[in-house]
Amino acid sequence: MSKLPLSFACWNYDRIGALVDGSVQPEGIDLNYLNMPVEETFWRMMRHQEFDVAELSLSSYLIGRDRGYPHVTAIPVFMSRSFRHSGIFVNTSAGIEKPEDLRGRRVGVPEYQLTACLWIRGILQDEYGVAPSSIQWFTGGEETPGRLEKVALQLPPEIHIQPIGPTQTLNEMLESGEIDALIAPRAPSSFLQGSPNVARLFPNYEEDEKAYFQKTGIFPIMHVIAIRDDVLEANPWVAMNLYVAFEKAKQVVYDGFNQTAALKVTLPWLTAEIERTKLAMGDDFWPYGIERNQKTLEAAVRYSYEQGLIKTRPRLEDLFVKSTLERFTI
Structure with missing residues (x-):
């Protein structure tokens, strides 16, 4: 058959x-x-x-x-x-030192409905008391102009969203200070290229994310x-x-991680990282x-x-x- x-x-x-x-x-x-x-x-x-x-x-x-x-x-x-604490980037001249400083600020998102942005907004509200309605949102392409929402949104009136210009990108606006922060699943190129104008809000994000998991049990x-x-x-x-x-298929990956004679992934301390992860999150x-x-x-x-x-x-x-x-x- x-x-x-x-x-x-x-x-x-x-x-x-x-x-x-x-x-x-x-x-x-x-x-x-x-x-x-x-x-x-x-x-x-x-x-x-x-x-x-x-x-x-x-x-x-x-x-x-x-x-x-x-x-x-x-x-x-x-x-x-x-984990998404690593996905909040700020302009270093904006005076944003902690999550609560995002209130009243101009924050870019490639799409408001993106899952990464959904999680980050939820975490900001639950863990730091920063409501989505307290932020002025800007949407558009992170690196290329013209990005649109995949689905049309019907949001509450207290949520304020403004599309950026047809030739603008969120990355450029973050680096220049036209927006104060960016929330996105991908790190902006300005950050990856070492711009002094852009930094993560949570520089020690791994510690913050592990603490979040220990507190909430949420991955x-x-x-x-x-x-x-x-x-x-x-x-x-x-x-x-x-x-x-x-x-x-997932079990095949786990089995490969357990083979320590040769590393399956191009990371020198892969075995140590897997051991730490299992200790924190289980097998x-x-x-x-x-x-x-x-x-x-x-x-x-x-x-x-x-x-x-x-x-x-x-x-x-x-x-x-x-x-x-x-x-x-x-």
Whole structure:
């Protein structure tokens, strides 16, 4: 019997490497892997649903479920996760020394609805009392002019957002002082090139992020895996078979980390870093499934609702394919 061909758009993470090289194969499925940058994948999936299976922004997915489009449903496989204290950059002449200093300031975001920005706004409010309504937001391309929101936003009136000019970039505006700070998943080129005008708000971000995890138990989720609903309706078994395959592919990465005779990753102290991470977060430090991610997912949903990105607050079990909700081990 022939396998079901499915297109799969995703960046080339190590945790899908075994799926890409074929050493792990989802039962009954022939994946046509398309290696694409995340921004392109999200845009094409949200606007046109071009792929059968795709990596998708968690924030965009929550908005889509709230509005009933696009017609996709996620499985609890989290391609991208990242602590986000490192994603706040300030102009060094703006006098911003601590998070509370962001109140009343001009802050750029590439898109207001980006998952990284969703998390950072939530963290700023929960941990430092800085409400999104206390900031003047500017949106636009970070390095290239003309970036637009993937989905049209319907925000509360107390949120003040202004698009930047058609030839402006947030990076240039941050370096020149036209905006006071930038919140983004990618570090601006001015910072990467060592501009004295740009610095991180949290220079010792690793310590701050570890303290945040110890306090909250939250490891922020950025991206889910979404499957088109028409694919699921015709082949309901696809969700669990993919879920199992993603778990197996992730285990291949863990097994490689445990081989200390030769380093799998081009980092000289890889073994020490893995040991530190396991000590802080447990052996399965990048968990899939609902049970171990409940607190993180509930925080993301709450932030999206409180920030006005979604109008109703969904139950977690309504966000994922039903067959993948129970704890699953291999």
